[in-house]
Amino acid sequence: MSQLSTEVVAKKQMTERKRMWKHIRKYKALYIMSIPGILYFFIFKYVPMAGSIIAFQDYNIFAGFTDSPWVGFQHFIAMFDNPDIFNIIKNTFVISFYDIIFNFPASIILALLLNELRVVLYKRVIQTIVYMPHFLSWVIISGLFMTILSPSNGIVNSFIEWMGFDHIYFFGSEQYTRPILISSGVWQSIGWGTIIYLAALSGINPELYEAAEVDGANRWQQTMKITLPSLLPTITILFLLQIGQFLDFGFERVYTFLNPLNGGTGHIIDTYIYEVGLQSAQYSLTTAMGLFKSLIGLFLLFIANFLSRKATGNSLY
Template identity: 60%
Template sequence: MASKIQAADSVQVQFGSKKAKRAFIRKYAALYLISIPGIIYFLVFKYVPLLGSVIAFQDYNIFKGVTGSEWVGLDHFKRMFEYDEFVIILKNTLLIGLYDLVFAFPVPIILALLLNEVRIQVYKRIVQTVIYMPHFLSWVIVGGIVAGLLSPSSGFVNHILGMFGIEPIYFLGENSYIRTILISSGIWKDSGWGTIIYLAAIAGINPDLYEAAQIDGANRLRQTFSITIPTIMPTITILLLLHMGNFLDFGFERVYIFLNPLNSENGEILDTYVYRAGLVDRQYSYTTAIGLFKSLVGLALIMIGNTFSKKATGEGLY
């Protein structure tokens, strides 16, 4: 008898849970409908193309297709690391990605902290608008601006150097400057836009924390390091993990617009190499293997970074 009662209770609980789930779905039906286009986008443009990764293990022939092409296993992956040019390009990608992480990632955080201290709202809005406007410029326009500023004949930078008796320098024609140009141009273009996220996180901080700190005698600098930064640390952590996931995806347009035969030794990255070897030279399987390698490295970096982050701060992507 007791077992029958328990069984009836479990059925009632299950029915109640299903009823609750249906009520929950009906309550948020509008949100589910709104999310459908986003889900379709990721399915069509992110997940379905993953099936094309199979050609990394084939000697792909565009006329025979995936089903008719010969399987070669890991030959293309072995070729990657046996090819001296690929190793050099991988080194360039790693170095540029590391420089971008060290020098470019903190800039939006610093700008957000500085803007947060501005008390004149009109001035604050003007500065914020000015610094994030470059984000809306294409890399072609940014490349033209940078090339004009660094021109050895009429560039503003060489004009300033000439005032100090320094001979004009062809910055875009020397390997030693290309990485600095790539990182600095990226900082100018995108750092202002990144401050929006951090300013939004700062705006969500409880003002009572600052009032309590003022009562305790903490100055603005102390409040920044004791309240502002620790409070927005979860946001910083999430964005850092996402940045690490794209560590090898520095951006094709960002590099290609500055690349030329004079600076390609230090400037060419995996994205531009994939374009040159895959689309120009039609080595589809080889470049697909490179793309798959990049994806696996990005996944590994996210998993490693997320593990350390959860142990250190308790925050993570999952």
């Protein structure tokens, strides 16, 4: 009986193997096209993960991985012994939370508004304009915001003084650091997210809208009953991907806006890693911080994915 079961399992595995190779031969062009992407992630994402062992060593660049002494969790303990670390983690959580609250829905709202435009040329022009900031570096974006918010000749302060109020030194006060970081992020990325949602909107069957219109549904009802439910899988995937990068707010996005006057509410884990790791050459400590950040992001992704699968039926896996 056991021999018969083994033969059945072997035949089943052979059939599945033949089906897999048949599928690969059929779509071999797509598999070949995916090779550069696979190599990119393997070389630049998976191979560098081996460097995480530095977090458990007293790493010496001359001794290398093999000869550097092991110290266990000493660097993790030292990380939390730093009195500034809790303020830095708090800043990272708060800024990332605000980014999700304001930045993530902005692309959805703009895509819905553009989708309602009937003049195609006008729609394309607006879409191009809002997408252009995505190609600008954060150095240029920070320079633009510094010029616009300048206390001497910035357009915002000129308007404030025209209204009869005193000018505001936005980059010299900690209370404006987070709003500037979030608003600049919305301006830079809203066009990219809009393209993704417009692509998803183009895949909705127009017959659904025609049937709803026959039933007397107005545009708002069609949006709530057809558009948003159809966009829900795309929204869920992009939201889960952003949750996975919750603590990875971006070094350039923050560092270019910081100065000694506004760093109290702007310093995040990435900027701290740069200052301690590269400027002070404490590679093991900053690797421990990076590993801690990645583990927190992975944990949040698992939780969000589980809740999404229970609530909406959509998830990453």
